[in-house]
Amino acid sequence: MERTSIRTVEGAGHIPAEVRANYESVIGLEVHVQLATATKAFCACSTRFGDPPNTNTCPVCLGLPGALPVLNKRALELATRAALALHCTVQERSRFARKNYFYPDLAKGYQISQFELPLATGGWLEIESGESKKRIGITRVHMEEDAAKNLHEGFAHADRYSHIDFNRAGVPLIEIVGEPDLRAPEEAYACLTNLKQALEYTSVSDCNMEEGSLRCDANVSVRPRGAEKFGTKVEVKNLNSFRYLQHALEYEIERQIGALEAGETVVQETRLWNVSAGRTESMRSKEFAHDYRYFPEPDLLPVRIAENWKEEIQRAMPELPDAKRARFVHVYGLTQDEAVVLTDSQQYADYFEAVVKHGADPRQTAGWMQRLSHLAEKTAELSEIIADKYGNVTAAHFAEMVGLVKDGTITATNARAVLAKMFETGKPAAEIIASEGLSPITDEEGVESICRGVLAKNPENVAKYRAGNEGVFKFFVGQVMRETRGRANPQTVNDILKRLLQRS
Amino acid sequence: MSAANAWTVPAVREALEAKKLSARELTAEFYSRIERKNPELNAVLALSPERAYAQADRIDKLRARNEKLPPLAGVPVAIKDVISTRGIRTTCGSRILENYVPPYDATAVEKLESAGAVILGKTNCDEFAMGSSNENSAYGPVRNPVATDRVPGGSSGGSAAAVAAGLAVAALGTDTGGSIRQPGAFCGIPAMMPTYGRVSRYGLIAFASSLDRIGPFATTVRDAAAVLSVIEGHDTNDSTSAAVPASDYFEEMEKPIRGMRIGIPVEYFGEGMDPEVRAKIEAGIELMKQIGCQPVELRMPHTEYAIATYYIVATAEASSNLARFDGVRYGLRVHAGSLREMYKKTRGRGFGAEVKRRIMLGTYALSSGYYDAYYLRAQKVRTLIARDFILAFEKVDAIVTPTSPTTAFRLGERTMNPLAMYLADIYTVTGSLAGIPGISVPCGTTSDGLPVGLQIFGPRFAESRVLQLAHAFEKANGFLI
Numbered sequence: 001m002e003r004t005s006i007r008t009v010e011g012a013g014h015i016p017a018e019v020r021a022n023y024e025s026v027i028g029l030e031v032h033v034q035l036a037t038a039t040k041a042f043c044a045c046s047t048r049f050g051d052p053p054n055t056n057t058c059p060v061c062l063g064l065p066g067a068l069p070v071l072n073k074r075a076l077e078l079a080t081r082a083a084l085a086l087h088c089t090v091q092e093r094s095r096f097a098r099k100n101y102f103y104p105d106l107a108k109g110y111q112i113s114q115f116e117l118p119l120a121t122g123g124w125l126e127i128e129s130g131e132s133k134k135r136i137g138i139t140r141v142h143m144e145e146d147a148a149k150n151l152h153e154g155f156a157h158a159d160r161y162s163h164i165d166f167n168r169a170g171v172p173l174i175e176i177v178g179e180p181d182l183r184a185p186e187e188a189y190a191c192l193t194n195l196k197q198a199l200e201y202t203s204v205s206d207c208n209m210e211e212g213s214l215r216c217d218a219n220v221s222v223r224p225r226g227a228e229k230f231g232t233k234v235e236v237k238n239l240n241s242f243r244y245l246q247h248a249l250e251y252e253i254e255r256q257i258g259a260l261e262a263g264e265t266v267v268q269e270t271r272l273w274n275v276s277a278g279r280t281e282s283m284r285s286k287e288f289a290h291d292y293r294y295f296p297e298p299d300l301l302p303v304r305i306a307e308n309w310k311e312e313i314q315r316a317m318p319e320l321p322d323a324k325r326a327r328f329v330h331v332y333g334l335t336q337d338e339a340v341v342l343t344d345s346q347q348y349a350d351y352f353e354a355v356v357k358h359g360a361d362p363r364q365t366a367g368w369m370q371r372l373s374h375l376a377e378k379t380a381e382l383s384e385i386i387a388d389k390y391g392n393v394t395a396a397h398f399a400e401m402v403g404l405v406k407d408g409t410i411t412a413t414n415a416r417a418v419l420a421k422m423f424e425t426g427k428p429a430a431e432i433i434a435s436e437g438l439s440p441i442t443d444e445e446g447v448e449s450i451c452r453g454v455l456a457k458n459p460e461n462v463a464k465y466r467a468g469n470e471g472v473f474k475f476f477v478g479q480v481m482r483e484t485r486g487r488a489n490p491q492t493v494n495d496i497l498k499r500l501l502q503r504s
Numbered sequence: 505m506s507a508a509n510a511w512t513v514p515a516v517r518e519a520l521e522a523k524k525l526s527a528r529e530l531t532a533e534f535y536s537r538i539e540r541k542n543p544e545l546n547a548v549l550a551l552s553p554e555r556a557y558a559q560a561d562r563i564d565k566l567r568a569r570n571e572k573l574p575p576l577a578g579v580p581v582a583i584k585d586v587i588s589t590r591g592i593r594t595t596c597g598s599r600i601l602e603n604y605v606p607p608y609d610a611t612a613v614e615k616l617e618s619a620g621a622v623i624l625g626k627t628n629c630d631e632f633a634m635g636s637s638n639e640n641s642a643y644g645p646v647r648n649p650v651a652t653d654r655v656p657g658g659s660s661g662g663s664a665a666a667v668a669a670g671l672a673v674a675a676l677g678t679d680t681g682g683s684i685r686q687p688g689a690f691c692g693i694p695a696m697m698p699t700y701g702r703v704s705r706y707g708l709i710a711f712a713s714s715l716d717r718i719g720p721f722a723t724t725v726r727d728a729a730a731v732l733s734v735i736e737g738h739d740t741n742d743s744t745s746a747a748v749p750a751s752d753y754f755e756e757m758e759k760p761i762r763g764m765r766i767g768i769p770v771e772y773f774g775e776g777m778d779p780e781v782r783a784k785i786e787a788g789i790e791l792m793k794q795i796g797c798q799p800v801e802l803r804m805p806h807t808e809y810a811i812a813t814y815y816i817v818a819t820a821e822a823s824s825n826l827a828r829f830d831g832v833r834y835g836l837r838v839h840a841g842s843l844r845e846m847y848k849k850t851r852g853r854g855f856g857a858e859v860k861r862r863i864m865l866g867t868y869a870l871s872s873g874y875y876d877a878y879y880l881r882a883q884k885v886r887t888l889i890a891r892d893f894i895l896a897f898e899k900v901d902a903i904v905t906p907t908s909p910t911t912a913f914r915l916g917e918r919t920m921n922p923l924a925m926y927l928a929d930i931y932t933v934t935g936s937l938a939g940i941p942g943i944s945v946p947c948g949t950t951s952d953g954l955p956v957g958l959q960i961f962g963p964r965f966a967e968s969r970v971l972q973l974a975h976a977f978e979k980a981n982g983f984l985i
Contacts, residue, residue, distance in 0.1 A: 059606075059607065059608050062833065063828045063833070064588075064606065064607070064608070064834070065588065065594070065596070065601070065604070065606070065709040065710075065828065065829075066587070066588040066606070066610060066705075066706065066707040066708055066709045066710070067608075067706070067707075068705060068706050068741060068742050068743065068744075069743070070740065070741060070742075070743050071743065098824050100823075100824050100827060100870075102827065102830060102847055104830075104832045104843065107828065107833065108827065108828045109824070109826075109827020109828045109830060110824050110827060164832070164833075291871055291872045293823075293824070293867065293870035293871060293872070293875075294870075295820060295821075295824070295870055295875070295879060298712075298713035298714035298744075298821055299710075299713050299743065299744065300743050300744075301743050301744065
């Protein structure tokens with residue numbers, strides 16, 4: 001429920017803040033996203049992650065001589081949906097191209113990608129930068145196929161041989177190229193967060209970074225603050241978690257400022273984020289000399305997207321995070337912060353609305369959902385989707401519980417325990433309240449006699465209170481709640497205690 | 505030759521239906537022919553007796569039960585070695601695939617077999633279909649059965665020679681710039697390149713994807729039509745295959761051709777043409793006139809750029825298509841100390857000189873800084889060449905040209921001069937670039953007994969018209985002999 005907090009990196013900070021302030025960093029992201037299709041981009045093999053090596057393969061994705069690609073329509077649909085969610089212009093006509101290079105993970109000696117005529121161009125994504133909102137340009141969205149995976153360790157003769165798993169070969173990807181509109185690592189972080197959210201909302205991808213469904217590279221440069229011209233850009237690869245992105249950008253910006261301050265120049269190159277060393281490292285310059293010899297893929301027809309198909313995809317588009325947040329504030333009277341938390345994922349937001357639909361108070365629901373989320377995260381795998389995490393607690397049960405608190409059937413204190421039990425057992429709140437004997441003590445005389453007992457047992461504190469130490473009041477309340485096992489209405493307890501302490 | 509060619513598709517059918525012999529016996533007869541003649545011709549590279557006899561037995565079972573036989577029941581066919589065949593070694597005439605056995609069948613092969621054809625084996629060809637004489641095969645040249653000191657043409661030289669020598673009733677070849685039609689002409693048999701997209705390329709090991717086509721060799725136009733009607737059709741495994749319905753060729757072929765206008769483009773009768781070939785083609789055109797066609801002189805102004813255009817487009821695509829032969833997954837691997845060295849040694853040793861030359865040409869044409877001047881411009885010229893044909897077909901029903909400027913040349917005659925070899929395709933590459941169908945039909949022989957081929961082009965997907973004219977010409981020509 002809580003978004004990963006943004007922390008500044010300690011390690012890289014050898015550039016004094018006043019020197020840093022003289023520079024501005026310019027960042028553009030390039031993000032590869034695996035489309036959530038059941039089958040590969042150009043053949044019918046499964047895209048399932050984690051199957052035994054080379055079990056999801058066929059002549060097409062193995063690049064066997066004579067095999068030909070056929071475009072997966074679902075992949076095109078998801079790519080189009082992503083492009084529309086990023087406010088891009090989806091081209092009526094786009095084309096696949098071959099990107100030629102030799103590498104063992106590339107079965108055909110070329111990757112089917114898009115070059116001159118990408119699927120979509122010219123979109124944007126909104127981020128919050130400080131108090132205001134900022135639009136980050138999207139240069140293009142294009143489709144391509146993934147490569148296989150080279151495995152170098154864990155085999156006999158690993159010193160002499162590598163192995164290749166082609167399960168991933170041909171899995172459909174989109175590459176989203178962002179404009180160099182970002183000015184700080186925090187903005188890059190926010191941009192990737194919002195991008196991920198939009199893609200998850202639209203079910204374009206599961207965006208699982210650990211499984212490689214979302215991969216991020218960044219182009220980074222620095223320039224003296226106020227300068228018009230961009231500095232020399234460096235491409236930083238392997239930023240495959242939010243943390244790496246933040247750390248690598250911090251490091252790289254400092255490195256470039258350091259170089260300029262020392263009178264050196266920044267070399268245009270590709271650098272790799274070394275996770276364990278905590279620094280970016282130059283990749284072999286050979287990587288640079290590549291001439292990919294792009295040319296139109298003759299085995300595939302140009303892609304034509306009919307206007308009515310595009311409209312159909314647009315119509316089926318779920319509400320995007322921005323719009324949902326605005327609606328939650330407007331319709332349910334939530335604060336911006338509450339809305340941000342509740343729209344963190346589609347499932348989460350859906351759950352909230354389902355609970356509210358069952359008659360629960362929206363703001364109370366927001367509060368109690370946070371509580372439920374803490375429980376969930378303590379017990380379930382973080383990576384599991386919200387629906388799974390909530391396990392047994394149906395929206396109807398949840399709404400009922402929120403109602404029981406509101407109408408005083410259960411105290412807020414005990415509601416926490418009830419919620420925990422609901423989460424564990426799936427039983428409705430009322431049943432748990434009855435079986436645990438948690439129904440509130442409605443008999444005021446009974447409560448009063450417990451209050452009297454507590455005061456009688458603690459004469460020193462009563463004296464303290466009467467001498468003006470009001471802080472001990474909480475102690476009395478606590479004692480009463482303990483004796484009633486939380487079943488007393490806290491307000492009633494307050495009133496009675498105050499009355500008793502004032503008297504005599 | 506006539507004895508060797510006695511078998512045609514209808515003859516096989518008749519014999520099998522009349523129970524004169526079994527499919528198994530016929531298969532055995534063709535294997536024995538191959539055994540006798542192939543040592544000299546080198547037309548066949550691999551035999552698949554297990555698969556062939558299993559298929560023959562299936563056909564014989566149908567016969568025993570008096571069931572309806574499929575259209576090519578028991579017809580012995582051979583497949584060019586650039587077409588994938590499950591379980592049968594497929595080398596592309598290259599060392600780099602010396603031990604490659606595909607795990608799947610090309611769609612055309614699958615269709616042939618479902619139509620009852622018996623696949624005898626694989627035929628020799630220029631390495632990766634690159635060549636016009638079949639001298640670029642890593643497994644030795646093929647000899648022309650008409651004159652064994654001559655080349656059979658290429659790249660489908662093995663398929664042409666096998667059918668001409670009676671080692672198969674029909675064969676599949678592939679045509680990228682003339683590789684079906686030119687060997688058909690050199691060996692004196694009908695050979696057809698269908699419209700691009702008419703026959704699935706799935707399983708055809710690509711040389712130049714936007715040009716490659718599978719098509720038939722046979723001893724009669726009718727048999728070529730019989731094979732084509734089996735292998736054609738849309739294939740969900742090939743995005744570039746067309747969903748254009750074909751007509752009944754046998755019905756169309758018998759229709760009268762009287763009044764058809766045939767275009768004679770002046771550009772196809774220029775310099776470099778053997779005078780005897782010219783005389784035969786002119787006689788052929790005269791014959792067509794006699795049977796009712798009306799010759800119309802045409803100009804196709806972009807013809808002169810066809811060879812240059814073709815060798816840029818085809819080599820560019822080839823440089824990419826042949827990248828997969830890298831020693832990593834299948835085929836030859838020459839071990840080395842590093843990945844880079846392994847690549848270099850494997851490809852250095854695995855590919856022959858012509859293939860390397862074309863990979864280099866194509867790599868150059870696609871390189872950054874040259875792409876616009878070469879590949880992009882070639883694509884534009886390709887469009888102009890295609891437009892020449894579109895405009896011509898507004899005036900005429902078909903276009904008639906020689907298939908090749910010469911008859912079959914001697915082995916070794918042109919191997920040292922690649923450019924002279926490339927010019928052997930001068931009349932065929934235009935139709936390849938335009939994507940239209942074309943057939944080469946026998947048009948008599950020169951004084952030294954070498955066959956001349958007459959080429960007929962039709963508009964895209966007008967196979968039936970091309971076959972109709974070719975069939976009429978073949979019939980008329982037969983009367984003259």
